[in-house]
Amino acid sequence: MIATLDAVVLAGGRATRLGGVDKTALGAPGNTLLDRALRATAGAARRIVVAGAGSRRGPADVVWTTESPRFGGPVAALAAALAVPGPAAPALLVLAADLPEVERAVPALLAGVDRAESADGWLAVDPDGRDQPLLALYRRAPLAAALAALPGGPADASLRRMLAPLTLARIPLERSLLADVDTPEDLRAAGLEPGD
Numbered sequence: 001m002i003a004t005l006d007a008v009v010l011a012g013g014r015a016t017r018l019g020g021v022d023k024t025a026l027g028a029p030g031n032t033l034l035d036r037a038l039r040a041t042a043g044a045a046r047r048i049v050v051a052g053a054g055s056r057r058g059p060a061d062v063v064w065t066t067e068s069p070r071f072g073g074p075v076a077a078l079a080a081a082l083a084v085p086g087p088a089a090p091a092l093l094v095l096a097a098d099l100p101e102v103e104r105a106v107p108a109l110l111a112g113v114d115r116a117e118s119a120d121g122w123l124a125v126d127p128d129g130r131d132q133p134l135l136a137l138y139r140r141a142p143l144a145a146a147l148a149a150l151p152g153g154p155a156d157a158s159l160r161r162m163l164a165p166l167t168l169a170r171i172p173l174e175r176s177l178l179a180d181v182d183t184p185e186d187l188r189a190a191g192l193e194p195g196d
Contacts, residue, residue: 006089007041008081011051011097040106045089050077072155079154096134098181105177112171120166
């Protein structure tokens with residue numbers, strides 16, 4: 001992991017399609033979805049997890065915060081991460097906490113990043129050409145400027161609309177790296193069950 005980036009793990013969703021379970025706790029002890037995300041971001045200058053109070057477990061070096069309002073969506077979560085005090089790296093690795101293959105996905109994403117490129121960020125893109133803005137590397141300054149320019153503030157704002165002014169490069173990744181856990185079918189496909 002490149003030490004000139006901060007890693008932001010977004011773990012504050014409601015998981016309504018899974019009955020409101022804490023998705024980050026899914027998996028065997030020591031190998032939950034949150035454990036995987038934290039291993040994938042080891043070596044970042046800072047690791048910031050945006051989550052509810054019930055999800056706060058992990059290494060001592062992890063910085064925890066909560067979006068405002070609670071369940072305010074990914075833009076509110078990014079705003080909370082950007083507001084964390086302390087030395088800030090010039091780039092942010094942003095990832096959702098519900099990616100079972102995150103330990104393979106993050107290196108694949110970072111391998112495709114050309115830091116000399118004039119892009120404001122690099123997004124994973126699936127084989128169908130769909131952007132994956134929650135598996136991405138963003139330059140901090142343009143991301144913060146796009147956030148500040150939102151007319152109604154970050155709560156319930158559209159992430160795609162916020163990112164629209166940015167120049168974003170696309171990094172194609174295989175579908176298996178981008179699978180997330182939103183439904184009971186996703187749980188079974190990933191070999192995860194609540195409480196495992």
